[in-house]
Amino acid sequence: MIYLDNAATSFPKPEQVYLRIDDVLRRISGNPGRASHRMAIEASRVIFSAREAVAKLINIPDSSRVAFTKNATEAVNIALKGLLKQGDHLITTSFEHNSVAKTVGRLEQGGIEVTRVRPDNEGFITAKDIELAIRKNTKIVCVSHASNVFGTLQDIEEIGALCKKKGIIFMADGAQTVGALPIDINKMNIDILAATGHKALFGPQGTGFLYLREGIEPEPLVNGGTGELDTVLEVPDRLESGTMNTPGVGGLCAGVEFLLNEGVQKIRYHEEGLIAELLRGLGEIEGVNIIGPKQASKRAALVAFNIEGKKPAEVGIKLDEQFEIMVRTGAHCAPDAHREAGTHPDGAVRVSPGYFTKPQEISFFLDAVRTIAKK
Amino acid sequence: MIYLDNAATSFPKPEQVYLRIDDVLRRISGNPGRASHRMAIEASRVIFSAREAVAKLINIPDSSRVAFTKNATEAVNIALKGLLKQGDHLITTSFEHNSVAKTVGRLEQGGIEVTRVRPDNEGFITAKDIELAIRKNTKIVCVSHASNVFGTLQDIEEIGALCKKKGIIFMADGAQTVGALPIDINKMNIDILAATGHKALFGPQGTGFLYLREGIEPEPLVNGGTGELDTVLEVPDRLESGTMNTPGVGGLCAGVEFLLNEGVQKIRYHEEGLIAELLRGLGEIEGVNIIGPKQASKRAALVAFNIEGKKPAEVGIKLDEQFEIMVRTGAHCAPDAHREAGTHPDGAVRVSPGYFTKPQEISFFLDAVRTIAKK
Numbered sequence: 212m213i214y215l216d217n218a219a220t221s222f223p224k225p226e227q228v229y230l231r232i233d234d235v236l237r238r239i240s241g242n243p244g245r246a247s248h249r250m251a252i253e254a255s256r257v258i259f260s261a262r263e264a265v266a267k268l269i270n271i272p273d274s275s276r277v278a279f280t281k282n283a284t285e286a287v288n289i290a291l292k293g294l295l296k297q298g299d300h301l302i303t304t305s306f307e308h309n310s311v312a313k314t315v316g317r318l319e320q321g322g323i324e325v326t327r328v329r330p331d332n333e334g335f336i337t338a339k340d341i342e343l344a345i346r347k348n349t350k351i352v353c354v355s356h357a358s359n360v361f362g363t364l365q366d367i368e369e370i371g372a373l374c375k376k377k378g379i380i381f382m383a384d385g386a387q388t389v390g391a392l393p394i395d396i397n398k399m400n401i402d403i404l405a406a407t408g409h410k411a412l413f414g415p416q417g418t419g420f421l422y423l424r425e426g427i428e429p430e431p432l433v434n435g436g437t438g439e440l441d442t443v444l445e446v447p448d449r450l451e452s453g454t455m456n457t458p459g460v461g462g463l464c465a466g467v468e469f470l471l472n473e474g475v476q477k478i479r480y481h482e483e484g485l486i487a488e489l490l491r492g493l494g495e496i497e498g499v500n501i502i503g504p505k506q507a508s509k510r511a512a513l514v515a516f517n518i519e520g521k522k523p524a525e526v527g528i529k530l531d532e533q534f535e536i537m538v539r540t541g542a543h544c545a546p547d548a549h550r551e552a553g554t555h556p557d558g559a560v561r562v563s564p565g566y567f568t569k570p571q572e573i574s575f576f577l578d579a580v581r582t583i584a585k586k
Numbered sequence: 587m588i589y590l591d592n593a594a595t596s597f598p599k600p601e602q603v604y605l606r607i608d609d610v611l612r613r614i615s616g617n618p619g620r621a622s623h624r625m626a627i628e629a630s631r632v633i634f635s636a637r638e639a640v641a642k643l644i645n646i647p648d649s650s651r652v653a654f655t656k657n658a659t660e661a662v663n664i665a666l667k668g669l670l671k672q673g674d675h676l677i678t679t680s681f682e683h684n685s686v687a688k689t690v691g692r693l694e695q696g697g698i699e700v701t702r703v704r705p706d707n708e709g710f711i712t713a714k715d716i717e718l719a720i721r722k723n724t725k726i727v728c729v730s731h732a733s734n735v736f737g738t739l740q741d742i743e744e745i746g747a748l749c750k751k752k753g754i755i756f757m758a759d760g761a762q763t764v765g766a767l768p769i770d771i772n773k774m775n776i777d778i779l780a781a782t783g784h785k786a787l788f789g790p791q792g793t794g795f796l797y798l799r800e801g802i803e804p805e806p807l808v809n810g811g812t813g814e815l816d817t818v819l820e821v822p823d824r825l826e827s828g829t830m831n832t833p834g835v836g837g838l839c840a841g842v843e844f845l846l847n848e849g850v851q852k853i854r855y856h857e858e859g860l861i862a863e864l865l866r867g868l869g870e871i872e873g874v875n876i877i878g879p880k881q882a883s884k885r886a887a888l889v890a891f892n893i894e895g896k897k898p899a900e901v902g903i904k905l906d907e908q909f910e911i912m913v914r915t916g917a918h919c920a921p922d923a924h925r926e927a928g929t930h931p932d933g934a935v936r937v938s939p940g941y942f943t944k945p946q947e948i949s950f951f952l953d954a955v956r957t958i959a960k961k
Contacts, residue, residue: 214615216623220829222615229611232833236604236790240589240597241912247902248591248912281656281792284810284828310810310828317809409829415611417656417792417831432807434692435659435685436919453659453685454595454784456792458607459834527622537616537623544811 213536213572217410218359218387218513218563224413224466231465232415235458242454254457261464262447265420268467268475269404270395278421278447279460283386284310285432286405286421289450290382291315291353293429297322299350304336305329306548308359310405311384315353324348330551333504334361338369342377351380351403356388357511360548360559361503364388364511371400380427386410387511390467391482393475402427408459411478411512411565413466418459421450478566482512485564485573489514492577496584502552502559513563515543515552518584523560526583530560534579538562588911588947592785593734593762593888593938599788599841606840607790610833617829629832636839637822640795643842643850644779645770653796653822654835658761659685660807661780661796664825665757666690666728668804672697674725679711680704681923683734685780686759690728699723705926708879709736713744717752726755726778731763732886735923735934736878739763739886746775755802761785762886765842766857768850777802783834786853786940788841793834796825853941857887860939860948864889867952873959877927877934888938890918890927893959898935901958905935909954913937 214222241251243258258279266274280286287310295301295318303315305327319325326344328336341352352374357364367383374381382403388394389404390411396404401422408418423429423446436452470478487507493499498519504510518526527540542549542558549555562576589597616626618633633654641649655661662685670676670693678690680702694700701719703711716727727749732739742758749756757778763769764779765786771779776797783793798804798821811827845853862882868874873894879885893901902915917924917933924930937951 214625216616216626219617219626220615222625224611229608232611233604233608236599236607236837240595241591242594242791247899247915248906250589250597250912251591251594251914281831282828285808288808288810288827308810313809313811313827407829415831415833416617416829417834419828433660433663434688435663435683436688452663452688453657453794454782454791456656456790456831456834458790459792459831462611524622531623537625539626540622 213575215562215564215568215572215576216537216539217565218561219539220409220416221411221413221565223567224415225469227469228413228415228462228465232458232462235461239457243457257457257461257464258455261460261467264464264467264471268471269389269422270397271422273425275447276423276425278423278450279455280419280421281417281456282419283384283405283407286419287311287384288314289421289429289432290403290405290423291318291351292432294380294427295323295350298348300324300326300346300348302326302328302341302344302349302352304354306334306358306361306551307355307545308384308386308548309544309546310386311353311355312545312547330361330363334358334363336365338366338373341370342373345377345379349379351382353382353384355384355386358545358548359387359513360515360543360545360552360561362510362513362515363503364392364509367401368399374402375400387513390470390475391512392479396422408463408466412463413469414463415459417456418463481566482564483507485568485570486510486512486514488570488573489562489564489577492573493580496581498584499580502554512565513561515559515561517554517559518580521583523558526560529583530579534575536576536579588950590937590939590943590947590951591912591914592940592943593936594914595784595791596786596788596940598942599790600844602844603788603790603837603840607833607837610836614832618832632832632836632839633830636835636842639839639842639846643846644764644797645772646797648800650822651798651800653798653825654830655794655796656792656831657794658759658780658782661794662686662759663689664796664804664807665778665780665798666693666726667807669755669802670698670725673723675699675701675721675723676726676728677701677703677716677719677724678728679730681709681733681736681926682730682920683759683761683923684919684921685761686728686730687920687922705736705738709733709738711740713741713748716745717748720752720754724754726757728757728759730759730761733920733923734762734888734918735890735920735927735936737885737888737890738878739767739884742776743774749777750775762888765845765850766887767854771797783838783841787838788844789838790834792831793838856941857939858882860943860945861885861887861889863945863948864937864939864952867948868955871956871959874955877929887940888936890934890936892929892934893955896958898933901935904958905954909950911951911954
């Protein structure tokens with residue numbers, strides 16, 4: 212079995228992730244931040260250690276600005292719905308994942324003004340495109356660091372610098388990049404970062420986080436939890452009502468520790484090498500059309516493509532049934548991106564290697580695609 | 587170490603819960619309901635099995651009416667915020683947990699009318715109290731099946747019958763009761779049930795669910811996920827945007843299977859016996875004041891109390907440090923309930939045994955309280 216669907220969920224996880232989750236479940240009970248007994252205090256430590264690990268990874272000076280969420284989608288929703296008010300203007304792109312696209316659509320119905328910047332053929336947008344869209348009431352610029360369909364890595368440092376200059380909040384959706392590429396909140400001028408735990412951070416499903424620069428305090432989507440009044444609570448408490456996913460966040464912490472130990476740059480070199488090989492190999496197969504940039508250095512670790520005359524779902528089933536290769540097919544929860552790529556509604560086949568993918572698995576995959584394309 | 591904080595989080599979990607979570611993590615990847623490859627399909631099966639197990643437990647005819655959430659707080663928020671519109675009237679109680687109380691407070695600010703029915707000295711409310719509060723625009727009656735401070739079991743069947751007669755949606759907060767007591771959605775006329783996974787259902791933290799009778803389709807708090815338009819999605823998909831907590835829900839499923847196998851009634855007999863012993867023992871200690879009913883049969887498996895002249899936090903620390911007994915002290919995220927109990931702001935000591943608690947642990951606990959009360 213060859214797993215090449217890491218852009219959906221990384222698999223396998225490092226052994227220490229499995230062990231940490233089991234340890235938290237078997238040894239630590241009680242609700243973090245609530246009771247005073249020793250196990251509840253240890254549960255709080257699990258959460259705190261994870262905040263510290265995430266903060267270290269992306270250079271956040273104060274780890275209390277990291278709020279844990281159940282996934283990146285929740286993180287995106289909290290930030291956009293909790294900050295934008297009627298009459299505000301939002302700039303985003305025309306090819307966002309549904310987590311952003313649908314949330315923005317809902318906000319638009321509620322009176323938020325929206326501009327969707329369109330990409331070039333390879334999926335790039337520029338700071339210039341964004342600058343042209345800025346209005347007096349522009350409050351947030353929200354851009355995916357890398358599209359989950361195009362794979363295109365945006366120059367978010369440049370976009371962040373523009374937003375800083377203009378006094379606009381810059382929000383990045385890092386679902387495909389946090390953990391996979393070196394990210395520095397300060398250097399990149401990121402005010403808000405939404406991330407998932409179960410992809411490049413090697414955590415389990417059910418985890419994600421939202422980073423918010425000091426002073427940015429969204430209205431919570433979910434009320435409850437501790438304290439007398441919501442209004443006195445700050446991030447992270449105001450956004451973490453209800454019992455937290457302590458074992459999941461513990462596993463996320465173990466994943467981030469693994470990353471910090473290996474080094475994000477080392478992981479990136481490995482994955483970029485595999486992507487270069489995929490682009491080279493797929494580019495040589497007749498009838499294969501690749502979505503997005505042809506250079507690995509301009510991509511996150513995923514390649515979406517189609518084989519002329521074949522439905523992506525059909526290709527995916529053959530890869531699974533005949534070759535035991537797992538890839539993702541269809542719209543990838545991003546119909547808008549497929550509209551921009553000209554691949555709506557069938558979508559594409561998306562192959563996404565991970566840190567544990569071996570070069571020979573890429574060769575085997577390319578052979579399989581060659582065989583399927585020939586028939 | 588004696589763990590008596592099961593009303594916060596049950597501990598330990600049945601062995602099969604630990605094993606199931608580890609198995610899902612190590613063997614199954616992919617996002618449920620998304621890709622077509624075999625591991626993603628298996629992930630979908632994990633979620634489906636859990637829906638079926640929950641449905642079986644509380645007699646839901648169609649398991650697709652169960653939406654998984656990250657905790658009970660999220661479930662409560664989805665139901666109340668997703669259904670109530672400006673001008674609607676809500677009836678709840680004056681002693682709800684913050685998950686309801688704070689959410690209702692926020693809704694009130696947004697123009698929802700609210701009536702809070704007050705309990706008697708033992709924490710009981712009656713259908714008559716609720717009937718008196720009904721207005722023409724009453725849309726939802728929301729009541730905790732058992733308060734996490736009083737422990738009082740409400741006659742929700744009677745309240746449900748009233749709501750049914752009046753054509754009002756009846757919502758129960760089952761955080762302290764689902765899994766601990768026999769619950770039958772139909773017999774009890776429950777239209778909406780919010781539940782947590784990590785208490786009596788023996789699942790891990792990070793899980794919960796919301797049951798909604800057919801035809802009740804709240805606006806989602808979180809947009810995203812699959813599909814072209816949110817409006818065409820029904821429960822559960824409309825409420826489960828973003829990647830789900832597959833290992834957590836797998837663990838929850840194993841917990842519910844354990845419950846179904848043991849029999850909820852057997853678990854209830856065990857816990858009711860322990861509560862009777864606690865009430866008897868605590869009642870005999872001079873200076874101990876118990877909050878809520880004096881009969882075990884009228885209670886969920888928790889007893890909150892105070893020792894005259896001693897702060898609950900101080901009692902809790904002594905129980906932990908001198909006797910290695912874990913209980914919960916303070917406001918229990920329910921300051922409103924402590925206001926009604928006359929124990930605000932210090933709160934109380936809450937002892938909550940579980941299915942794995944032994945009678946001799948209760949004796950040891952009572953001895954410890956006796957010792958602390960004497961000093």
